[in-house]
Amino acid sequence: MLKNQPISRIPLLDLDRQYQGIRDEILAAIERVCSLQQFVLGPEVEAFEGELAAYLGAGYAVGCASGTDALWLSLAAAGVKSGERVITTPFSFFASASSIVRAGAEPIFVDIDPHTLNLDPQKVRTALENPGQGERAKIKALLPVHLYGQCADMTAFERIASEYGLLLIEDAAQAVGAKWGAKNAGSIGIAAAFSFYPTKNLSAYGDAGIVTTNDPKIALDLRRLRNHGSPERYLHTEFGWNARMDAMQAAVLRVKLRRIDRWTASRRQHAETYNLLLKSAGLFERVLQPLQTSPHAFHVFHQYVIRSQRRDELRAFLKSREIATEVYYPIPLHLQPVFSYLGYKEGDLPEAERASKEVLALPMFPELTQEEIKRVVDTIAEFYR
Numbered sequence: 001m002l003k004n005q006p007i008s009r010i011p012l013l014d015l016d017r018q019y020q021g022i023r024d025e026i027l028a029a030i031e032r033v034c035s036l037q038q039f040v041l042g043p044e045v046e047a048f049e050g051e052l053a054a055y056l057g058a059g060y061a062v063g064c065a066s067g068t069d070a071l072w073l074s075l076a077a078a079g080v081k082s083g084e085r086v087i088t089t090p091f092s093f094f095a096s097a098s099s100i101v102r103a104g105a106e107p108i109f110v111d112i113d114p115h116t117l118n119l120d121p122q123k124v125r126t127a128l129e130n131p132g133q134g135e136r137a138k139i140k141a142l143l144p145v146h147l148y149g150q151c152a153d154m155t156a157f158e159r160i161a162s163e164y165g166l167l168l169i170e171d172a173a174q175a176v177g178a179k180w181g182a183k184n185a186g187s188i189g190i191a192a193a194f195s196f197y198p199t200k201n202l203s204a205y206g207d208a209g210i211v212t213t214n215d216p217k218i219a220l221d222l223r224r225l226r227n228h229g230s231p232e233r234y235l236h237t238e239f240g241w242n243a244r245m246d247a248m249q250a251a252v253l254r255v256k257l258r259r260i261d262r263w264t265a266s267r268r269q270h271a272e273t274y275n276l277l278l279k280s281a282g283l284f285e286r287v288l289q290p291l292q293t294s295p296h297a298f299h300v301f302h303q304y305v306i307r308s309q310r311r312d313e314l315r316a317f318l319k320s321r322e323i324a325t326e327v328y329y330p331i332p333l334h335l336q337p338v339f340s341y342l343g344y345k346e347g348d349l350p351e352a353e354r355a356s357k358e359v360l361a362l363p364m365f366p367e368l369t370q371e372e373i374k375r376v377v378d379t380i381a382e383f384y385r
């Protein structure tokens with residue numbers, strides 16, 4: 001009988017399991033917004049901004065309509081201007097680079113560290129020491145991304161930013177609760193952008209994002225920029241955008257923020273279990289090499305990612321066994337058609353290109369069970385047998 005029982009699907013992310021545990025509080029929060037009838041900005045958004053800033057140890061938080069808005073507005077508010085250039089990673093979600101363009105500037109892509117898959121500070125230094133003709137003066141900012149929930153090497157980037165007089169802005173879209181040493185992601189650079197898109201580790205029930213900063217002027221500028229450059233109603237002093245946070249999302253996020261540390265602890269435990277089981281199945285060389293978590297990083301495992309030289313075959317095999325996986329990201333940004341005007345070609349950033357062919361994100365969410373993790377690892381082991 002058991003033999004014919006269909007195996008259940010293991011999803012990459014199961015938000016319904018999370019919802020079942022917080023349903024009453026979520027519905028009460030939504031009811032509160034409906035009763036108040038204030039749907040954009042207002043008291044829920046202000047309360048969430050205060051709670052998130054306190055949680056991260058940042059001076060200010062400014063709620064935005066999405067992580068993308070948070071990112072380009074933080075670049076603009078920090079002072080990145082038209083014609084300037086910003087150094088970032090080619091191995092990230094598209095918005096890390098498109099937000100630079102949206103702020104009027106141009107991205108410079110520098111290769112990643114193959115161990116952490118984050119922007120490599122040594123290569124950033126090399127790029128700064130050998131800029132193109134007249135380029136050095138135009139380079140205004142560094143935009144490292146805390147990929148998969150692990151901070152980029154912020155000690156090195158703080159040092160580089162101060163040596164070269166550059167603004168340091170964090171793309172912390174995947175890293176609520178992550179730390180570098182004693183510092184929280186989002187409290188290190190001059191500004192940081194977070195995303196609360198539903199798949200992120202702290203997620204809303206729609207689009208939302210936020211900027212954190214310790215600089216009161218940047219916070220004030222952001223409040224104007226997210227609201228059509230309007231310091232007071234119907235007075236416009238510059239061109240901002242409609243990038244305001246929705247109150248319903250803030251209300252949902254307040255419920256979830258109270259649980260984020262518990263959820264992060266579960267993610268970290270699952271990552272540990274994956275690591276142990278993969279190693280004991282003899283798969284270290286095949287899927288964990290050369291990945292590393294930096295000893296300075298408190299990794300929140302927004303994603304748990306392995307590397308395989310037979311990635312696409314492995315992925316198809318897992319799919320045939322009802323195990324969902326994803327590739328973040330299959331095309332490095334310097335090779336995206338829309339960035340062809342920058343003149344990069346295949347082979348320019350070999351580590352990012354190799355990673356895009358090898359990485360595979362396995363199921364990861366707080367409510368994932370030990371049995372599910374074991375089945376994922378057993379199935380990977382079966383593939384390699």
Ligand SMILES: *Cc1c(COP(=O)(O)O)cnc(C)c1O
Binds near residue numbers: 068
């Ligand atoms: C999700 C994400 C963004 C954009 O956030 P949205 O809320 O989807 O606009 C930016 N950068 C990174 C690294 C992301 O993962």
